Amino acid sequence: MSMIRSSVLRAQRLAPSAILARNASTSSYAISNVTLADVEKRWENMPPAEQAELWMQLRDRMKGSWGELTAQEKKASYWIAFGPHGPRAVPPPGESSKIFLYTLIGVGVSFATFYSIRLAGRPAPKTMSKEWQEASNEYLKSQKVEPITGVSSEGYSGPGMVQSK
Structure with missing residues (x-):
């Protein structure tokens, strides 16, 4: 209630010229058809300042009654x-195939790099051989390591330390 009363008091304090100026700034005249003609074709080539100015004019017109807008303005x-411009623009023809080709090239280069590194690398350590891992299982059994659930337990049927095939 107090908000309504304060806005009424503020409106009473405004001079009639201020009220007229406020009403004049919110209502604007229709934008010319020449300005709006073929905006779809001209939009990308318009300078950013002109784009912003046109959008501001349209925004100001849309603040009022939409019944006053012309069909061109709407x-x-x-x-x-x-519209399909800026980030929503349709990609140029051939762009999808170019992306696919560059992706394939990138994957091919990464595989070539991986295999060249593997060829230049050292061989697997001797502890990764199946014989070494089976010997490790026998050693763990002889030392009775993990007698409840591990390799040394009764009826154990897991691989133990064997990782190689």
Whole structure:
């Protein structure tokens, strides 16, 4: 209630010229059809300042009654807001195949790098041989390591230390 009362008091304090100036700034005249003609074709080539100015004019017009907007203004504002330009632009033809080709090249280079590193690398350590790992199992059994659930337990049927095939 106090908010309503304060806004009424503020409105009473405004001079009539201030009220007229406020109403004049919110209502604007229709944007010319020449300005809006073929905006779909011209938008990408327009300088950013001109794009911003046109959008601001349309935004100011849309603040008022939408019944006052012309069909050209409605069409232009919709196209500027949701049209296929900028980040929503349709990719040029051949771009998908180019992306696919470069991806394949990248995967091929990574495989070549991986195998060249593997060829230049050292052989597997001797502890990775199956014989060494089976000998490790026998050693663990002789030392009675993990007698409850491990290799030394009764009826154990797991691989133990054997990882190689």
